[in-house]
Amino acid sequence: MAQGSWIRRMFEEGAELKERYGPENVSDLSLGNPVVEPPAEFHRELKRLAENPPAGMHRYMSNAGYAETRAAVAAQLERETGIPFTGDDIVMTCGAAGALNVVLKAILNQGDEVIIFAPYFPEYVGYIENHGGVARVLATDEHFVPRLDTLEGVLGAKTRAVVINSPNNPTGVVYRQDFIRELGGLLRDRSAHLGRQIFLISDEAYRRIIYDGIEYPYIWPHYRESLVVSSHSKDLSLPGERIGYIAANPACHQRQELVAGFIHCNRILGYVNAPALMQHLVGRLQSVTVNVADYQKKRDFLFRYLVEMGYSVVKPGGAFYMFPRSPAADDVAFVRELQRHLVLTVPGSGFGTPGYFRIAYCVDDRTLEGSLDGLRRAAREFMG
Amino acid sequence: MAQGSWIRRMFEEGAELKERYGPENVSDLSLGNPVVEPPAEFHRELKRLAENPPAGMHRYMSNAGYAETRAAVAAQLERETGIPFTGDDIVMTCGAAGALNVVLKAILNQGDEVIIFAPYFPEYVGYIENHGGVARVLATDEHFVPRLDTLEGVLGAKTRAVVINSPNNPTGVVYRQDFIRELGGLLRDRSAHLGRQIFLISDEAYRRIIYDGIEYPYIWPHYRESLVVSSHSKDLSLPGERIGYIAANPACHQRQELVAGFIHCNRILGYVNAPALMQHLVGRLQSVTVNVADYQKKRDFLFRYLVEMGYSVVKPGGAFYMFPRSPAADDVAFVRELQRHLVLTVPGSGFGTPGYFRIAYCVDDRTLEGSLDGLRRAAREFMG
Numbered sequence: 001m002a003q004g005s006w007i008r009r010m011f012e013e014g015a016e017l018k019e020r021y022g023p024e025n026v027s028d029l030s031l032g033n034p035v036v037e038p039p040a041e042f043h044r045e046l047k048r049l050a051e052n053p054p055a056g057m058h059r060y061m062s063n064a065g066y067a068e069t070r071a072a073v074a075a076q077l078e079r080e081t082g083i084p085f086t087g088d089d090i091v092m093t094c095g096a097a098g099a100l101n102v103v104l105k106a107i108l109n110q111g112d113e114v115i116i117f118a119p120y121f122p123e124y125v126g127y128i129e130n131h132g133g134v135a136r137v138l139a140t141d142e143h144f145v146p147r148l149d150t151l152e153g154v155l156g157a158k159t160r161a162v163v164i165n166s167p168n169n170p171t172g173v174v175y176r177q178d179f180i181r182e183l184g185g186l187l188r189d190r191s192a193h194l195g196r197q198i199f200l201i202s203d204e205a206y207r208r209i210i211y212d213g214i215e216y217p218y219i220w221p222h223y224r225e226s227l228v229v230s231s232h233s234k235d236l237s238l239p240g241e242r243i244g245y246i247a248a249n250p251a252c253h254q255r256q257e258l259v260a261g262f263i264h265c266n267r268i269l270g271y272v273n274a275p276a277l278m279q280h281l282v283g284r285l286q287s288v289t290v291n292v293a294d295y296q297k298k299r300d301f302l303f304r305y306l307v308e309m310g311y312s313v314v315k316p317g318g319a320f321y322m323f324p325r326s327p328a329a330d331d332v333a334f335v336r337e338l339q340r341h342l343v344l345t346v347p348g349s350g351f352g353t354p355g356y357f358r359i360a361y362c363v364d365d366r367t368l369e370g371s372l373d374g375l376r377r378a379a380r381e382f383m384g
Numbered sequence: 385m386a387q388g389s390w391i392r393r394m395f396e397e398g399a400e401l402k403e404r405y406g407p408e409n410v411s412d413l414s415l416g417n418p419v420v421e422p423p424a425e426f427h428r429e430l431k432r433l434a435e436n437p438p439a440g441m442h443r444y445m446s447n448a449g450y451a452e453t454r455a456a457v458a459a460q461l462e463r464e465t466g467i468p469f470t471g472d473d474i475v476m477t478c479g480a481a482g483a484l485n486v487v488l489k490a491i492l493n494q495g496d497e498v499i500i501f502a503p504y505f506p507e508y509v510g511y512i513e514n515h516g517g518v519a520r521v522l523a524t525d526e527h528f529v530p531r532l533d534t535l536e537g538v539l540g541a542k543t544r545a546v547v548i549n550s551p552n553n554p555t556g557v558v559y560r561q562d563f564i565r566e567l568g569g570l571l572r573d574r575s576a577h578l579g580r581q582i583f584l585i586s587d588e589a590y591r592r593i594i595y596d597g598i599e600y601p602y603i604w605p606h607y608r609e610s611l612v613v614s615s616h617s618k619d620l621s622l623p624g625e626r627i628g629y630i631a632a633n634p635a636c637h638q639r640q641e642l643v644a645g646f647i648h649c650n651r652i653l654g655y656v657n658a659p660a661l662m663q664h665l666v667g668r669l670q671s672v673t674v675n676v677a678d679y680q681k682k683r684d685f686l687f688r689y690l691v692e693m694g695y696s697v698v699k700p701g702g703a704f705y706m707f708p709r710s711p712a713a714d715d716v717a718f719v720r721e722l723q724r725h726l727v728l729t730v731p732g733s734g735f736g737t738p739g740y741f742r743i744a745y746c747v748d749d750r751t752l753e754g755s756l757d758g759l760r761r762a763a764r765e766f767m768g
Contacts, residue, residue, distance in 0.1 A: 008447070008651065033444040043437060050434035053427060058622045060417040063392070094478055094626065097654035126652040238442045240660030242478065242626075267392070268510040270481035275659045276624025 006122065006350025007031060010335070014344040021342060027363075027371035030344040032169065032320065034290070034362040038237045041288045045281050058276050064263045065092025065245075065274050069283035073245050076286035081218050089250050091262045092274035094242040096205045098266075099229035101127050103246055104161075105269055106261035107199055108133040112160035117146045119323060119351035121169045121203070133160070137352055143314055144171040144323070145179060148186055155190040161199040162187065164219075167206040170351045170358035171323040172299075172316020174210060177217040184222025191225070197253060200226045205244075208235035208289045210318035211296045224251045232282050234319075235289045243278035295320050298361045298368055305372055309379045320362035323348065327382035331357050337381065341374030390506065390734025391415060394719070398728040405726060411747075411755035414728040416553065416704065418674075418746040422621045425672045429665050442660050448647045449476025449629075449658050453667035457629050460670035465602050473634050475646045476658035478626040480589045482650075483613035485511050487630055488545075489653055490645035491583055492517040496544035501530040503707060503735035505553045505587070517544070521736055527698055528555040528707070529563060532570055539574040545583040546571065550601075551590040554735045554742035555707040556683075556700020558594060561601040568606030575609070581637060584610045589628075590703040592619035592673045595680045598701055608635045616666050618703075619673045627662035679704050682745045682752055689756055693763045704746035707732065711766035715741050721765065725758030 010030035018026045049057065064070065070087035077085040093099040104114070110132040116124050118137050128135045136159075138150050146164070155162075164183070166175040184200070191198040202219045207230060210216055219226045231244030246262050248255055266273065273279075299316060306313050306324055313324035328334040331347040331354050338345055338357075348356030361368060394414035402410045433441065448454065454471035461469040477483040488498070494516040500508050501524050512519045520543075522534050530548070539546075548567070550559040568584070575582040586603045591614060594600055603610045615628030630646050632639055650657065657663075683700060690697050690708055697708035712718040715731040715738050722729055722741075732740030745752060 005648075012446075031444065035440075035443075037437075037439065038442055043434070046437075047434040050427070050431040053421075053430075055421065056419075058422055058624050059419075060415065060623045062396075094654070095656060097656050101654035123652065123654075127654060130653065238660075239444045240442050240657060242656060242659050264389075268507065269514065269653075270478070270485035270507075270511060271655070272479060272481050272626060273624060275626050275662065276622075277661070278659065 007346050010344055010346050013339070017339070017342060017344070026342045026344065027367050027374060028344045029359045029361060029363060029367070029371055030346055032234075032360045032362060033239060034234060034237045034320065035364050036237045036290050036294060036362065039285070039288050039290055041285055042236055042238075042281060045284050049277070049280060057280060061273060061276065061279075062263070063267045063273050065090070066279050066283065069279040072283040072286050073247065077247055079287075081220055083220050083250065085247065085250060088259060089248045089255065091246045091259060091266060092279055093244045093246055093266060094271045094274055095233060095244040096203060096229045096231035097123065097127070098242065098271050098274070099231070099244045099246045100124075100201070100203065101130060101269060102262050102265045102271070103201060103227055103229060104128060104131045104133060105265040106258070108160055111158065113156075113158040114160060115151065115154060115162045117164070119144065119170050119348060119353035119356065121165060122350055122352070124163060134158075144168065144173045145175060146183070148182055152186055152190065155187070155194070155198065157194060157196065159194075159196070159198050161201050163201045163203060165203040167210060167316070167318025169206065169319055170321045170346070170348075171314060172319045172321045173314060174214055174317035175217060177215075180217045180219055181222050184219065187223050187225070197225055202226065202228045204228050204230040206234055206319040209292055209295055209320060211292070211299060212317060214317055220249055224249055225253060227252075236282065236285060237290050238278065241275060241278045243274055243282055245274075295362065298365070302359065302361050302368060306375070309376050310383050311379060320360060322359045322361065323356050324359070326355055326357050327379050329355065331355055334378065334382065337378045338374055341377055343371045343374035343378070391730050394728055394730050397723070401723070401726060401728070410726045410728065411751050411758060412728045413743045413745060413747060413751070413755055414730055416618075416744045416746060417623060418618060418621045418704070419748050420621045420674050420678060420746065423669070423672050423674055425669055426620055426622075426665060429668050433661070433664060441664060445657060445660065445663075446647070447651045447657050449474070450663050450667065453663040456667040456670050457631065461631055463671075465604055467604050467634065469631065469634060472643060473632045473639065475630045475643060475650060476663055477613075477628045477630055477650060478655045478658055479617060479628040480587060480613045480615035481507065481511070482626065482655050482658070483615070483628045483630045484508075484585070484587065485514060485653060486646050486649045486655070487585060487611055487613060488512060488515045488517060489649040490642070492544055495542065497540070497542040498544060499535065499538060499546045501548070503528065503554050503732060503737035503740065505549060506734055506736070508547060518542075528552065528557045529559060530567070532566055536570055536574065539571070539578070539582065541578060541580065543578075543580070543582050545585050547585045547587060549587040551594060551700070551702025553590065553703055554705045554730070554732075555698060556703045556705045557698060558598055558701035559601060561599075564601045564603055565606050568603065571607050571609070581609055586610065586612045588612050588614040590618055593676055593679055593704060594702040595676070595683060596701060604633055608633055609637060611636075620666065620669060621674050622662065625659060625662045627658055627666055629658075679746065682749070686743065686745050686752060690759070693760050694767050695763060704744060706743045706745065707740050708743070710739055710741050711763050713739065715739055718762065718766065721762045722758055725761055727755045727758035727762070
């Protein structure tokens with residue numbers, strides 16, 4: 001809980017600093033709250049619906065979501081992957097957080113283990129524990145990629161799922177095709193050996209925020225027992241609207257029962273259904289994405305300066321985070337030092353990985369430029 | 385789980401019947417999914433926001449919700465009750481279902497008991513169990529009002545909360561002022577005696593759907609440790625949008641820590657925050673309600689005919705449900721019989737109270753009129 005709250009703690013402390021020093025003097029790089037507005041197509045569709053609201057637009061629908069929205073998500077996944085998804089593989093959810101909770105509630109028995117890799121999105125641990133699971137945290141290599149040999153030793157009779165997140169929060173790393181293929185192979189072998197269904201859950205909230213023309217390596221062809229949780233918080237810049245989905249591999253064992261379980265859990269966890277109006281909207285916007293080139297420019301800008309300042313940082317291939325090594329051994333102390341320079345970040349300790357800190361660069365250019373001075377000064381203090 | 389799914393099962397079976405016989409030939413009285421559209425003020429505000437979207441309208445905000453929305457909810461509660469609520473007493477949630485889950489997560493320890501009264505909204509049991517609680521179900525009297533003598537005997541060292549729901553789903557009963565006062569007195573005495581904080585949780589999703597000029601009896605003056613969970617699903621006819629709130633009694637013991645706990649649980653349960661756009665809207669519509677006279681007319685119409693047909697039914701004072709006694713001893717069999725007459729209702733077994741069935745009359749007049757013949761025929765078959 002103390003860990004999980006670092007991001008929000010920095011956000012709240014930031015609000016105080018802004019009040020004291022004026023918001024224009026504080027560089028808030030603490031929260032993945034994109035400053036980018038939703039695309040023009042979103043505003044156009046919202047206006048269209050507001051002007052001619054179809055009857056019953058705000059009523060309950062199936063707990064799975066609107067059939068049209070589910071079909072639209074499936075069609076987009078088919079366009080991207082060539083795999084014949086249908087609406088029956090999709091459940092609309094209250095964001096990716098809702099999606100992951102629903103999946104975990106549906107698949108976990110008391111004491112089941114879920115493997116996650118540090119650095120990880122800190123809420124994962126709480127979500128797993130919400131549903132009686134046990135989080136097993138494994139370290140990653142120097143590029144923040146999971147070590148498959150470590151994973152192999154840990155997959156066992158209690159493992160129910162492995163969660164990956166690519167592009168990654170907090171590192172921005174995008175896993176490579178080879179890695180995904182090997183991961184799928186390993187899970188196939190081990191689950192056959194153990195006689196146990198082990199799910200690969202891929203958190204793809206940042207799938208469309210990807211740079212340098214990388215082709216996104218999908219998990220679907222590499223492992224049948226695979227589930228994607230995602231949202232439109234980042235690709236349509238709608239984080240406050242809580243609109244996301246679960247997609248199940250059409251080839252998954254007992255796919256129909258599994259999806260029925262998700263629909264059931266969407267209800268019994270109190271989500272009931274994904275917000276209706278947003279379902280209407282995102283169903284029409286599946287092929288639309290915010291301007292990713294904007295984020296790439298911000299990444300290039302920040303990365304260049306961080307390297308120049310002497311920070312050690314893995315160049316991110318997606319999302320809008322960087323995870324530099326903390327120049328001070330104590331990452332919390334370093335983040336506090338940055339705070340004194342009115343630059344807000346989050347200590348790596350908040351992501352299960354002390355010795356680093358996270359920068360969220362989904363901010364306007366002025367804020368990003370304004371942060372450079374503080375980042376430089378703080379670095380100098382510790383790098384000598 | 386089998387119990388809880390009766391409502392949805394009837395809804396899904398109804399969809400099949402509609403496909404087979406044509407929707408115009410099926411009277412679907414199974415789901416509290418109001419056919420009434422949101423008020424004109426809602427559409428006007430939505431249009432205004434769509435035409436001039438303020439910057440950042442869809443971003444994350446505090447997990448508690450927008451300060452303006454919380455203040456607006458507080459101001460409305462103050463107007464209604466005279467009690468000086470502030471935004472700090474309010475947490476915006478994903479509907480009343482989200483609100484109740486957040487409250488239970490925050491206040492329950494493993495094994496704590498939560499008392500509910502049959503007939504009850506069936507999801508309550510699941511929500512309590514989601515968070516390690518144990519549901520204790522108590523019967524009500526012949527008017528569906530909780531028996532305080534029974535309650536007194538059950539309040540004990542494991543009781544953490546008592547949940548009431550007025551106007552009630554599924555009975556439509558509105559508890560009287562006297563009852564609320566006595567309930568508050570009993571809880572005060574027993575919690576003092578037990579040295580234990582016992583919360584009174586009032587589910588007020590239907591507070592504004594109230595008939596015959598009844599004054600709504602608020603819990604606030606009668607018990608300090610009181611919490612309201614509510615939503616705008618019914619009063620603004622937005623059930624698919626998942627927008628609701630928790631209100632804590634300003635006089636509640638450790639109110640600040642309690643609300644902080646709710647905000648925390650809103651995050652860790654994966655709700656994160658109530659949908660942003662809907663928060664903007666309902667913040668401006670706190671004094672607006674759908675046309676309740678419409679619902680009252682439907683109640684009067686249906687009640688008159690049911691009595692005429694020989695059904696035994698308590699006249700509801702609010703919400704949009706009736707809970708007649710089943711003419712057959714087996715309520716499930718009777719509901720199946722109604723289904724054969726293409727009238728869809730829900731057996732009382734789904735609400736922990738066999739021997740009754742629920743009619744949701746939040747439908748258009750044609751559907752309500754269309755149901756009379758089937759209701760009459762089925763009654764005749766069993767009443768002889």
